[in-house]
Amino acid sequence: MPNGGPDNCGTCGFNRRNRGVWRNPEPDESQTSFCEIRSVAILADHWTYCQNWHSRTRIPIGPIYASGIYDHGYQRIPWHGLIAPDFTQAGVCSECGAPIEDGISIAAVERAPVEFCSNMHYMQWWKRQHPNEETPMSPDIWEH
Numbered sequence: 001m002p003n004g005g006p007d008n009c010g011t012c013g014f015n016r017r018n019r020g021v022w023r024n025p026e027p028d029e030s031q032t033s034f035c036e037i038r039s040v041a042i043l044a045d046h047w048t049y050c051q052n053w054h055s056r057t058r059i060p061i062g063p064i065y066a067s068g069i070y071d072h073g074y075q076r077i078p079w080h081g082l083i084a085p086d087f088t089q090a091g092v093c094s095e096c097g098a099p100i101e102d103g104i105s106i107a108a109v110e111r112a113p114v115e116f117c118s119n120m121h122y123m124q125w126w127k128r129q130h131p132n133e134e135t136p137m138s139p140d141i142w143e144h
């Protein structure tokens with residue numbers, strides 16, 4: 001599999017590079033990836049997702065998702081609002097205290113980033129930060 005799924009921002013019509021065309025074979029290479037309906041730059045466009053790719057409607061539905069740490073397959077993890085999860089090979093998990101080998105990092109303003117040892121521990125934290133939000137594109141995180 002070349003990436004974490006075909007329904008990514010790189011092929012989305014709401015990415016300004018694609019000018020309204022899903023799976024555009026000729027994106028505008030002079031543009032960087034930018035989501036027109038969420039007004040956010042998408043750096044890892046082939047690894048970023050949301051439900052509006054499927055609905056093709058302009059009102060944002062749910063969070064943006066990143067491709068999480070590879071763990072028995074690709075899992076999608078929600079962004080923390082407009083902050084994309086980053087990846088780290090060092091640190092200590094803020095949920096369980098374990099040392100991190102392949103982990104997730106969330107940038108914070110004027111303090112150390114918050115770091116996680118696994119997709120699951122990131123999701124534990126995320127759900128406390130976003131108690132009223134659903135993550136239907138992260139269906140299998142709890143099984144691993």
Ligand code: SF4
Pocket residue numbers: 007008009012013014015034035036037038042048049050051052053064
């Ligand atoms: S965030 Fe959603 S709507 Fe925006 S470009 Fe990516 S898949 Fe499309």
Ligand SMILES: [Zn+2]
Pocket residue numbers: 093094095096097098116117118121
């Ligand atoms: Zn942990």
